[in-house]
Amino acid sequence: MEKYDVLIIGSGPAGLFAAMELERRGLKRIGIIDRETYPAGGLLNDGKLNFHRRIGIDTAELGLDDTRADALIGEVKEILTAVPGCRQVTFPGTDMILAWERIAWERNVDFIAPEQWHWGTDNGRRVVDHLRNRLKSTAFLLGREVHSIQIGPDSIILECGREKDSCPLECSVLLAAPGRKGAYWFRSEARRIDIDTAFGPIDVGIRVELNRKFFDTLTDTVYDPKFLIRTNRHRDRVRTFCTNPGGRVRFEHYGEFKIMNGDALAGQKTSNTNFALLNTIRLTEPFSDTTMFGQMIAKQFHLLGDGAPIVQRVGDFREGKRSRKETFLSERHHFHVCEPSCTAVPGDITLGMPARIVDNLWESLKTLDKIVPGILHPSTLLYAPEIKFFDTNYPTDEQLETNIGHIFVAGDGAGKSRGIVGAAVTGILAARGMLAKHF
Numbered sequence: 001m002e003k004y005d006v007l008i009i010g011s012g013p014a015g016l017f018a019a020m021e022l023e024r025r026g027l028k029r030i031g032i033i034d035r036e037t038y039p040a041g042g043l044l045n046d047g048k049l050n051f052h053r054r055i056g057i058d059t060a061e062l063g064l065d066d067t068r069a070d071a072l073i074g075e076v077k078e079i080l081t082a083v084p085g086c087r088q089v090t091f092p093g094t095d096m097i098l099a100w101e102r103i104a105w106e107r108n109v110d111f112i113a114p115e116q117w118h119w120g121t122d123n124g125r126r127v128v129d130h131l132r133n134r135l136k137s138t139a140f141l142l143g144r145e146v147h148s149i150q151i152g153p154d155s156i157i158l159e160c161g162r163e164k165d166s167c168p169l170e171c172s173v174l175l176a177a178p179g180r181k182g183a184y185w186f187r188s189e190a191r192r193i194d195i196d197t198a199f200g201p202i203d204v205g206i207r208v209e210l211n212r213k214f215f216d217t218l219t220d221t222v223y224d225p226k227f228l229i230r231t232n233r234h235r236d237r238v239r240t241f242c243t244n245p246g247g248r249v250r251f252e253h254y255g256e257f258k259i260m261n262g263d264a265l266a267g268q269k270t271s272n273t274n275f276a277l278l279n280t281i282r283l284t285e286p287f288s289d290t291t292m293f294g295q296m297i298a299k300q301f302h303l304l305g306d307g308a309p310i311v312q313r314v315g316d317f318r319e320g321k322r323s324r325k326e327t328f329l330s331e332r333h334h335f336h337v338c339e340p341s342c343t344a345v346p347g348d349i350t351l352g353m354p355a356r357i358v359d360n361l362w363e364s365l366k367t368l369d370k371i372v373p374g375i376l377h378p379s380t381l382l383y384a385p386e387i388k389f390f391d392t393n394y395p396t397d398e399q400l401e402t403n404i405g406h407i408f409v410a411g412d413g414a415g416k417s418r419g420i421v422g423a424a425v426t427g428i429l430a431a432r433g434m435l436a437k438h439f
C-alpha cells in the first residue's frame with residue numbers, strides 16, 4: 001500500500017496551498033488526491049480575488065487577530081497575484097470609493113471595497129498549471145475518488161477508486177478539503193468515524209442580471225462591490241456577492257438539481273453584469289438542518305422548472321405575474337434591454353422560495369436601487385435559486401484539527417472558508433497545524 005506523511009483530499013486552493021506550505025517546510029511524502037483528472041477544484045472558476053479579512057473567512061472562528069489574518073492574506077496574495085493573467089481591478093481608498101461608502105451609509109448599508117484582482121475563467125488553466133508547477137515533490141493522485149476513511153491503530157487508510165480496482169492509500173495525517181461538491185460525502189464519512197459536526201447558517205437567494213450600463217458607474221470603480229444590508233422588516237442579513245461586470249450567469253450542477261452562479265472571462269465581455277443577492281439563514285429549534293432546508297428549496301425549483309432553475313423579469317415580479325416565454329424579450333415591456341446570458345425557465349421565483357426570503361431579497365433590491373439607480377429596471381433578471389452550501393461546521397482547534405486527532409479540515413467544504421483566498425488561507429493554517437503537532 002502506498003504510504004504518505006500527509007494525504008490531502010481535494011486539489012482546490014485549500015489543498016494546493018496546504019501542500020505548498022508543507023513542501024516549503026521540508027515535508028517530503030505528500031499526496032493530493034482528486035476525483036478529477038486535472039488538479040484545480042474551483043480555481044478554474046472566474047478567479048475574482050478579494051484580499052480582505054472580512055471576506056471569505058471568519059477570523060474569530062479561526063482565532064486570528066487582525067495582524068495574523070492580514071499576514072496570512074498577504075502570503076496568499078503574493079502567490080496568487082503572480083499567476084499569469086491576474087490583474088488588479090479595484091484600488092481601495094480612492095475618493096470615488098469613499099463617495100460610494102457615504103451613499104450606502106445614508107441608506108444604512110455597509111459597503112466594503114477591498115483590494116481586488118481577477119484572472120477570468122479563460123485564464124484558469126494557465127493559473128492552475130502555474131500553481132501546480134510550484135509543487136516539486138507532491139504526488140498528484142488524480143482521477144481517484146475517495147470513498148471511505150478508515151482509522152487504523154497508527155495510520156489513516158483511504159479507500160479510493162471503484163470497488164473492483166479500489167486502491168487503498170495510507171497516511172499519518174489527513175487533510176480533508178473536498179470543496180462544496182464533496183461536502184456532503186465528507187460529512188457522512190465524518191459522522192461515521194465520529195468527527196464532530198454541527199449545522200451552520202446557509203445563504204439562500206438569487207442571481208441578479210442586468211444591463212451593465214446600469215452598474216458600470218459602480219463596477220468601474222469597484223469590480224466586486226460588497227453591500228451588507230440588515231432588512232427592516234425581518235432584521236435579517238442580506239449581502240451582495242460575486243459581482244461579474246460583463247460576465248455570464250451559469251448553472252452549478254449538483255446531481256439532483258442545478259443552482260445559479262456567475263463568472264466572467266478576461267478576454268470577452270457580455271453586455272450584462274450579474275451578482276448574487278443572498279439571505280443568511282440560521283435555524284435553531286425544532287429543526288436546525290440547514291443542509292436539508294437548502295436542498296428542499298433547490299429541489300422545489302428543480303420541480304417547478306422541470307429540471308432547470310427559474311428566471312423572472314423584475315417587470316413581471318412587480319406586477320405579481322410569472323414570466324413567460326412569449327413575452328420574455330418583449331420590447332413593449334422594455335425586456336429587450338437585458339438579453340439573458342443563461343437559459344433558465346421563465347416562471348415565478350416566489351413559488352419556490354419561502355416568503356420571508358422573498359421579502360428580504362425584494363426589500364434589499366429596493367434599497368440597492370436607491371444606491372445604484374437602474375437595478376430595478378423592468379428588464380432585470382432574477383434567477384433562482386442561488387444557494388451556498390457551506391452549512392456544515394466542524395468544531396476544530398485553531399490549527400484546524402478535528403476532535404479525531406490527525407484529521408484536519410480546510411476550505412469551503414468544511415465550512416471554514418468562502419472563496420479562493422479564504423480557502424488558501426485555511427489550507428496554510430492546517431498545514432502549519434500539522435507540522436506543529438505531528439512532525
Ligand SMILES: Cc1cc2nc3c(=O)[nH]c(=O)nc-3n(C[C@H](O)[C@H](O)[C@H](O)COP(=O)(O)OP(=O)(O)OC[C@H]3O[C@@H](n4cnc5c(N)ncnc54)[C@H](O)[C@@H]3O)c2cc1C
Pocket residue numbers: 009010011012013014015033034035036040041042043045046047048049050144145146147177178179180181182183185242250252261262263410411412413418419420421423
Ligand atoms: C461558477 C463559480 C464561480 C466562482 N467564482 C469565484 C470567484 O470569482 N472568486 C472566488 O474566490 N471564488 C469563486 N468561486 C468559489 C470557489 O471556487 C471556491 O470558494 C473554492 O474553489 C473553494 O476551494 P476548496 O479548496 O475549498 O474546494 P474546491 O476548489 O471545490 O476543491 C475541492 C476538490 O475536491 C475534490 N473532491 C471532492 N470530494 C472528493 C472525493 N471524495 N475524492 C476525491 N476528490 C474529491 C473535488 O473534485 C475538487 O477538485 C466560484 C465558484 C463557482 C462554482
